[in-house]
Amino acid sequence: SRTDTIILTAKNVQSAVGFLVVSSAVTMSAPFFLGQVIDTIYTNSSEDFSASLTSLCLMLSGVFLCGGAANAARVYLMQISGQRIVRNLRVSLFSSIIRQEVGFFDKTRTGELINRLSADTTVIGHSVTDNLSDGLRAIAQAGAGVSMMFYVSPSLAAFVLMIVPPIAGLAVICGRYLRSISKRTQDSLAEATQLAEERISNIRTVRAFGKELTELEKYTEKANYVLHLAKKEAILLAGFFGVTGLSGNIIILSVLYKGGLLMASEHMTVGELSSFLMYAFWVGISIAGMSSFYSELMKGFGAGSRMWELLDRKPEFPLNEGIVLRPEQLKGQLEFQNVSFAYPTRKDALILQDMSLSIPAGTVMAVVGPSGSGKSTLVSLLLRLYDPDTGVITIDGHDIRDLNPYWLRNHIGTVSQEPVLFSCSIAENIAYGAPDSNTVTAQEIHRAAQIANAYQFVQGFPKGFDTVVGEKGVLLSGGQKQRIAIARALLKNPKILLLDEATSALDTENEFLVQEALERLMEGRTVLIIAHRLSTIQNADAVAVLDEQRVVECGQHAQLLGNRQGLFRKLMEKQAFLQEGQKQALR
Numbered sequence: 001s002r003t004d005t006i007i008l009t010a011k012n013v014q015s016a017v018g019f020l021v022v023s024s025a026v027t028m029s030a031p032f033f034l035g036q037v038i039d040t041i042y043t044n045s046s047e048d049f050s051a052s053l054t055s056l057c058l059m060l061s062g063v064f065l066c067g068g069a070a071n072a073a074r075v076y077l078m079q080i081s082g083q084r085i086v087r088n089l090r091v092s093l094f095s096s097i098i099r100q101e102v103g104f105f106d107k108t109r110t111g112e113l114i115n116r117l118s119a120d121t122t123v124i125g126h127s128v129t130d131n132l133s134d135g136l137r138a139i140a141q142a143g144a145g146v147s148m149m150f151y152v153s154p155s156l157a158a159f160v161l162m163i164v165p166p167i168a169g170l171a172v173i174c175g176r177y178l179r180s181i182s183k184r185t186q187d188s189l190a191e192a193t194q195l196a197e198e199r200i201s202n203i204r205t206v207r208a209f210g211k212e213l214t215e216l217e218k219y220t221e222k223a224n225y226v227l228h229l230a231k232k233e234a235i236l237l238a239g240f241f242g243v244t245g246l247s248g249n250i251i252i253l254s255v256l257y258k259g260g261l262l263m264a265s266e267h268m269t270v271g272e273l274s275s276f277l278m279y280a281f282w283v284g285i286s287i288a289g290m291s292s293f294y295s296e297l298m299k300g301f302g303a304g305s306r307m308w309e310l311l312d313r314k315p316e317f318p319l320n321e322g323i324v325l326r327p328e329q330l331k332g333q334l335e336f337q338n339v340s341f342a343y344p345t346r347k348d349a350l351i352l353q354d355m356s357l358s359i360p361a362g363t364v365m366a367v368v369g370p371s372g373s374g375k376s377t378l379v380s381l382l383l384r385l386y387d388p389d390t391g392v393i394t395i396d397g398h399d400i401r402d403l404n405p406y407w408l409r410n411h412i413g414t415v416s417q418e419p420v421l422f423s424c425s426i427a428e429n430i431a432y433g434a435p436d437s438n439t440v441t442a443q444e445i446h447r448a449a450q451i452a453n454a455y456q457f458v459q460g461f462p463k464g465f466d467t468v469v470g471e472k473g474v475l476l477s478g479g480q481k482q483r484i485a486i487a488r489a490l491l492k493n494p495k496i497l498l499l500d501e502a503t504s505a506l507d508t509e510n511e512f513l514v515q516e517a518l519e520r521l522m523e524g525r526t527v528l529i530i531a532h533r534l535s536t537i538q539n540a541d542a543v544a545v546l547d548e549q550r551v552v553e554c555g556q557h558a559q560l561l562g563n564r565q566g567l568f569r570k571l572m573e574k575q576a577f578l579q580e581g582q583k584q585a586l587r
């Protein structure tokens with residue numbers, strides 16, 4: 001269908017160019033014929049004056065009507081082709097963005113990508129259709145206009161050509177300076193907008209710290225700078241328009257003066273002078289059109305080169321390539337072998353170094369360790385959001401880099417500390433877990449919600465499973481979100497589970513419900529759980545302690561507690577101490 005659209009667009013552009021030729025020919029012949037009309041009126045010599053004036057005017061009206069219709073058709077076709085191109089660009093661009101590896105998104109600002117998707121595509125669409133057709137028209141009309149000026153009166157045309165270029169040169173220099181300052185205004189405006197966007201989307205943090213006035217001051221400062229630049233731009237713009245208006249009038253006045261002299265010496269008729277003025281007027285408009293065509297074209301090139309870069313960017317690792325194992329083959333044995341890793345944005349800070357860990361199929365491995373020790377990084381590596389720098393990660397002995405990433409992620413379920421739900425209904429959020437969300441039945445969703453202890457609270461909402469959540473909908477509590485995320489993971493029915501236990505304390509009832517749901521979810525699967533609760537650690541088959549870029553201890557809970565000097569024991573003592581403190585505080 002993309003080829004169809006391209007063919008359709010090309011056809012539209014072709015017809016539009018045809019209409020453009022017709023309408024431009026009409027526009028450019030108009031002054032000539034209007035001059036004839038004026039001469040007919042002025043001389044008023046023929047006997048059947050009124051009849052010949054009527055027929056001339058009627059004929060011209062017909063021609064103008066055709067010109068108007070051709071122009072309307074051109075605008076319509078160009079608009080439609082432009083929008084079609086914009087749509088295609090947007091879809092291709094989004095498709096390219098969404099395939100990029102996660103490291104790319106660490107390096108690139110979201111706002112920048114959104115800009116590519118919305119503003120740049122519009123600029124390009126406009127550039128290659130409207131702007132191109134307007135530019136072509138301006139060039140053709142300027143050329144035709146100048147030729148007609150010479151045709152009507154060579155001496156007057158030569159006179160105009162002498163006085164116009166210096167004035168035009170001045171306007172070009174002024175215009176260039178104006179563009180550079182307007183770019184600086186745009187950039188500083190973008191900075192101010194970015195600040196506002198971040199603060200508005202994190203209003204809760206701003207409010208909690210009572211920083212409204214500080215933020216307002218920061219924004220005002222940025223807005224003031226925009227104003228400062230805008231003032232400069234205004235002065236330049238005022239000068240520019242003043243001078244161009246003045247020079248336009250001076251040119252017209254000079255043409256009238258010189259034309260008047262020529263008429264006095266009977267080298268020109270009044271009709272010819274009128275035609276000449278109209279042509280001069282059209283040439284002026286066309287030259288202005290050509291300069292805006294040039295600047296728009298440059299804008300288009302700028303946006304285009306930024307966009308092609310993104311369109312052509314190959315993700316560092318492919319989305320859909322490599323071995324696909326049959327589901328019954330998958331046991332779920334996980335292994336990290338001498339893995340070293342640093343995030344692409346901070347290559348100098350090694351998060352893991354020569355780290356090894358083995359998780360037998362069907363067992364639960366709890367990972368503990370100080371904050372920032374890289375526990376969540378293990379999850380990202382297993383999901384292949386990043387590739388290790390050295391060493392391998394295997395599933396059932398297969399290097400995960402050989403496995404098809406789609407297949408891999410389809411067999412791994414995740415529940416994170418702060419699960420993300422999209423702004424859609426609860427049912428859709430749960431169905432998101434299934435490989436094909438469209439074929440999931442309501443019964444399956446309800447059943448998953450029941451196992452995840454989410455059914456009751458969801459049914460408590462007036463709209464039940466159709467309740468919309470997220471920024472524009474109902475705000476769920478941390479425990480409720482987790483249970484929805486558990487239901488979502490259940491629908492996926494994965495062989496391998498990666499869980500990040502919530503650190504934030506849930507109330508006792510919520511905690512029990514989440515815990516119970518998690519236990520049901522973990523049944524019969526290989527689980528790596530980033531554990532914060534004592535009960536989780538005690539119930540796990542084994543515990544790995546992560547510190548200083550590697551696994552420093554690994555074994556059963558009791559066994560690790562036995563090592564008096566071990567980090568695990570220290571962590572546990574600290575935790576027991578903390579829990580004791582919490583209990584006392586509650587009392």
Ligand SMILES: Nc1ncnc2c1ncn2[C@@H]1O[C@H](COP(=O)(O)OP(=O)(O)OP(=O)(O)O)[C@@H](O)[C@H]1O
Nearest residue numbers: 106343345346351370371372373374375376377378
């Ligand atoms: N996308 C990223 N880009 C660069 N550095 C990152 C990225 N994500 C995490 N890090 C860094 O990697 C280190 C390990 O982070 P990680 O989130 O894996 O630790 P953690 O053990 O899970 O911590 P916590 O228990 O506090 O969640 C931290 O120093 C963190 O700053």
